[in-house]
Amino acid sequence: RNPLGPATIVHQRHDAGARRGTAAIGRRAQNFAADVLARHVTLELECIDRVYCNLYVPKLQRDLGVVGFIREHLGRPVASTAVLAERTGAFYAEIKEFAARDGIPVVQFAPGQRKDDVMHEHLAAFQAAGRTEGVLFIGRAQEKNTVFRTEKRRAADGRAYPWIVRATSVVNQFYVHCVDEDFGAFFIKFSSYFPYGGKLLINGHHYAQAQAAKAGIGFEPLDNGFAACDDVPALQAICDRFGPADIQRFFDRWSSIIPTPFTAKDRAAGYCYELSMRQLEVARTLVFDHPT
Numbered sequence: 001r002n003p004l005g006p007a008t009i010v011h012q013r014h015d016a017g018a019r020r021g022t023a024a025i026g027r028r029a030q031n032f033a034a035d036v037l038a039r040h041v042t043l044e045l046e047c048i049d050r051v052y053c054n055l056y057v058p059k060l061q062r063d064l065g066v067v068g069f070i071r072e073h074l075g076r077p078v079a080s081t082a083v084l085a086e087r088t089g090a091f092y093a094e095i096k097e098f099a100a101r102d103g104i105p106v107v108q109f110a111p112g113q114r115k116d117d118v119m120h121e122h123l124a125a126f127q128a129a130g131r132t133e134g135v136l137f138i139g140r141a142q143e144k145n146t147v148f149r150t151e152k153r154r155a156a157d158g159r160a161y162p163w164i165v166r167a168t169s170v171v172n173q174f175y176v177h178c179v180d181e182d183f184g185a186f187f188i189k190f191s192s193y194f195p196y197g198g199k200l201l202i203n204g205h206h207y208a209q210a211q212a213a214k215a216g217i218g219f220e221p222l223d224n225g226f227a228a229c230d231d232v233p234a235l236q237a238i239c240d241r242f243g244p245a246d247i248q249r250f251f252d253r254w255s256s257i258i259p260t261p262f263t264a265k266d267r268a269a270g271y272c273y274e275l276s277m278r279q280l281e282v283a284r285t286l287v288f289d290h291p292t
Contacts, residue, residue, distance in 0.1 A: 043229055043287035047239040048204030051247065052279035055188070055198030057262070057271050063164045066148050066195065073269055080150045080162040084194045087261070091192065094259040095174055099138055109141040109175075119177050123185055132181055135258065139175035144168055147193045169193065176258050182214075183207050183250055188258065196261035200251060200275065204242055205283070211238045225285050251275060 059065045067079040076083050099106050107118060122136040146168060153163045172192040179185050184206025189199040205225050212219055215238070218230035229235045255273065262271050 040288045041286055042289050043226065043232055043285065045226060045229075045232065045236060045239065045285045047208055047225075047283055047285070048242055049224065049281040049283040050279065051200075051202050051204060051277075051281075053200040053247070053251075053275045054278045055190075055200060055251075055273045055275060057195055058274055059271060060195035063148065063166065066164050069271070073266070073271070078162060079164060081148055081164060081194060082150060088192055088194065091190075091196075091259065091261045095138060098259050102135065104135050105137040107137050107139045109139050115139060115141075115175065119185065119187070122177065123179065126179060131179075133179055136177040136179060136185075139177060141173050141175065142170050143173045145171050145173070145191045145193065146197065147171065147191075148195065178254065178258070180210075180250065180254070182210050184210055188251075188254060190261055192261075198273065199278070200247075202247065202250070204239065207242055207246070208235065208239050225283065227287060248275065 060069060066081070070076050070079045070081075070083060074083065096106075098104070105122065109115060109118070118139065119136065126134070126136050146166060148164050149167045149169075150162045151165055152160050154160055173189055174192060175187050175189045177185070177187045183202050186200070186202045186206075189201075191197050203224065205222075209219070209221050209226070212229070212235055215234065217234055219226050219235065220228040226235070251273075260273075262273075
């Protein structure tokens with residue numbers, strides 16, 4: 001027995017019926033809108049957009065790994081990050097030599113400056129010169145990064161000894177902005193301070209545009225997508241094929257072209273960059289025709 005009385009029961013049933021009716025009307029409206037829109041879609045495409053990856057050396061993610069690098073790989077008797085300063089200096093020198101040899105501009109990013117704007121300026125000049133692949137410029141910026149530092153600690157008997165700890169510091173970052181014939185514009189960023197972490201930014205739409213052009217598929221490009229395409233199924237197949245193996249091959253190729261902080265001897269000992277996903281954006285593009 002309902003303590004609120006029969007009138008309440010009738011009212012509740014009435015409300016439930018009204019809700020069901022409203023939901024049905026809403027579904028019909030949605031289906032009608034979807035049907036109308038579907039008749040005006042000229043292009044529908046799903047594609048990976050921005051792919052932002054971490055670059056890291058697995059063996060150097062912990063303090064004990066850093067100790068092993070210094071003592072076992074470099075053969076230094078004392079595990080102190082002070083000995084790594086010369087490696088940072090060598091990386092600086094290699095960046096400068098690389099830029100000077102190939103006539104690559106070096107840009108000091110100002111605080112708050114949009115790096116994308118600088119990239120588009122250099123990309124326009126690069127393409128105007130008829131070039132399709134190469135390094136656009138190298139940018140330098142100071143940013144907060146994870147580093148390893150050496151602290152002085154004391155044993156129970158008062159003796160001082162070095163101790164490596166993880167820390168955060170503002171250090172130079174080198175942005176190597178490039179253009180690839182298969183991937184379009186991208187950048188690889190390296191920290192100037194040990195363990196030299198990095199980032200890779202590529203764009204799936206730029207990859208799809210390059211592959212479509214190679215396949216002879218006619219399309220109207222947008223800065224970050226497509227406005228029209230002569231063969232949408234073929235373009236969608238290109239987007240669907242894009243995956244981790246393509247990104248790995250791409251990074252392996254470019255890391256052999258541009259300066260990197262680790263030497264051939266380091267890499268032979270297993271100090272190699274691996275990639276992990278930091279950010280992934282997936283886009284669904286719908287292009288509509290003009291209303292009549």
